[in-house]
Amino acid sequence: MTRFDHAFAPIAVATRSGFDESLHHGAGAVLDADGTLQAHVGDPRLVVYPRSSLKPMQAHAMVALGLDLPDELLAVACASHEGSAHHLDAVRAILGRYGLDESKLQNTPGHALCDHHHEHPATSLQQNCSGKHAAMLATCVVNGWSTERYLDVDHPLQVAITATFGDLGCVVHHVGIDGCGAPTHALALDELAAAYARLTATGAPVARAMMAYPEMVGGADFEATLWMRAIPGLMAKEGAAGVMAMALVDGRAVAFKIADGSGLARQAVIPQALRVLGIDVDALAAGTRDRTVVAMLGHGREVGRIEPLEWSPWSS
Numbered sequence: 001m002t003r004f005d006h007a008f009a010p011i012a013v014a015t016r017s018g019f020d021e022s023l024h025h026g027a028g029a030v031l032d033a034d035g036t037l038q039a040h041v042g043d044p045r046l047v048v049y050p051r052s053s054l055k056p057m058q059a060h061a062m063v064a065l066g067l068d069l070p071d072e073l074l075a076v077a078c079a080s081h082e083g084s085a086h087h088l089d090a091v092r093a094i095l096g097r098y099g100l101d102e103s104k105l106q107n108t109p110g111h112a113l114c115d116h117h118h119e120h121p122a123t124s125l126q127q128n129c130s131g132k133h134a135a136m137l138a139t140c141v142v143n144g145w146s147t148e149r150y151l152d153v154d155h156p157l158q159v160a161i162t163a164t165f166g167d168l169g170c171v172v173h174h175v176g177i178d179g180c181g182a183p184t185h186a187l188a189l190d191e192l193a194a195a196y197a198r199l200t201a202t203g204a205p206v207a208r209a210m211m212a213y214p215e216m217v218g219g220a221d222f223e224a225t226l227w228m229r230a231i232p233g234l235m236a237k238e239g240a241a242g243v244m245a246m247a248l249v250d251g252r253a254v255a256f257k258i259a260d261g262s263g264l265a266r267q268a269v270i271p272q273a274l275r276v277l278g279i280d281v282d283a284l285a286a287g288t289r290d291r292t293v294v295a296m297l298g299h300g301r302e303v304g305r306i307e308p309l310e311w312s313p314w315s316s
Contacts, residue, residue: 008259009042012268015304016296024265026242028256029190030276030311031197037190037314039276041256044314045188047173048257052080053239054185055132056206057195061164062135063205065157066142069094069135074209075216077135078237080128082219083112088125090216094134098141106151107133107180114219129180136182153183168195179240193255196247200235203249207235223267226292230285231274242266244273252277265306268294272308 011026029044031037037044059067059077069077073094081087095101102125110127111118124130136157140147145156152158153175162185165172170191178184187195199207210217214228217237223244224236233249242258244266254273258265271281271289281289296304 003047004259007043007046010309011041011256011258012265012306012308014296014306017298017303021296021304024262024306025259026256026265026269027189027259028254028269028273028311029193030254030273030314031190031193031252033197033201033251035194035197035251037316039311040314041309041311044190046257047186047188048192048243049176049178049184049186049239049241050192050243050245050255051178051184051239051241052129053192053237053243053245053255054187055079055129056199056210056235056237057165057168057170058132058161058182059135059206060168060199060204061161062139062157064164065139065160067135067139068142069097069138071205071209072213072216073097074135074205075213076131078206078210079131079217080222080224080238081131081216082114082222083126083128084114084219087131087216087219088112091125091130091134094131094138098138100134100137100141100147102130104137104147105130105133107182127180129178129182132182133180151181151183158183165195168198170195189255189257192245193247193253196235196245196255197251197253200233200247200249200253201251207247207249210235210237223270223292226288227270227274227285230288231279234279238263238266244270246270246273246277248277248279264294267292268306269308272311276311 008025014022027042030039105124174186218225241261247253294306
């Protein structure tokens with residue numbers, strides 16, 4: 001027995017040449033503008049690590065602690081960026097505004113996600129979480145806190161971030177270490193969706209920044225960037241291991257996780273999650289819908305797709 005027993009339900013199916021080949025399971029929650037649970041897949045209250053879907057909430061905490069950045073730089077503080085030159089310049093700009101440089105970054109060195117051939121050595125600057133880490137360091141400078149231990153779970157910065165999750169209505173069930181080295185918090189999916197709703201509906205600076213500069217949040221082919229460009233008033237952020245969270249400025253919100261952590265299944269499910277949220281994806285964003293289709297290939301051509309399945313109305 002595991003805590004996942006009965007938590008997940010079918011969320012997407014992969015077809016090949018007209019025959020169902022693979023089934024993905026997931027869990028998700030859709031909230032109305034008033035915060036009422038409207039629809040679900042599996043257990044909408046499943047506790048998960050949202051991973052990088054936490055970044056807007058972490059950045060929100062840092063703004064409350066005195067971090068002051070223009071929207072373009074605040075957007076990269078919320079980002080899982082591809083490491084293009086404009087992303088790296090933005091990270092350097094965050095550091096420079098507070099008298100820091102990239103040598104202070106303690107996130108796990110990595111290659112830029114756009115550097116497919118690893119032409120450059122791995123560095124903390126290039127790693128996709130460097131914007132968040134630069135913002136964390138800057139927030140430490142603002143508050144006179146040590147920049148040497150800023151990743152420790154008991155550091156004042158991380159304690160304040162954890163408290164902010166509570167302020168946003170989320171119970172923190174567990175704290176682990178993310179791939180980049182920062183603490184990562186386990187939250188319930190419905191509470192994650194509600195926190196996103198609070199950020200968008202209240203016009204929080206992080207929501208404004210992400211919607212104004214979606215290209216800084218990811219990159220040209222990243223789900224969050226593509227869908228924020230396509231749907232006005234949408235804040236979206238993907239997380240590792242198959243997580244997605246999205247909210248509209250009127251307070252409607254959705255969060256889901258793919259059980260097996262598949263990023264491709266997550267990509268395929270997003271249009272259906274938006275439909276359940278009440279967005280006419282096929283009329284408003286047909287181009288993005290088509291661009292994000294997950295094709296199954298046979299001999300180099302499309303012979304099937306990963307198709308999302310229906311969500312169920314919630315009945316308490």
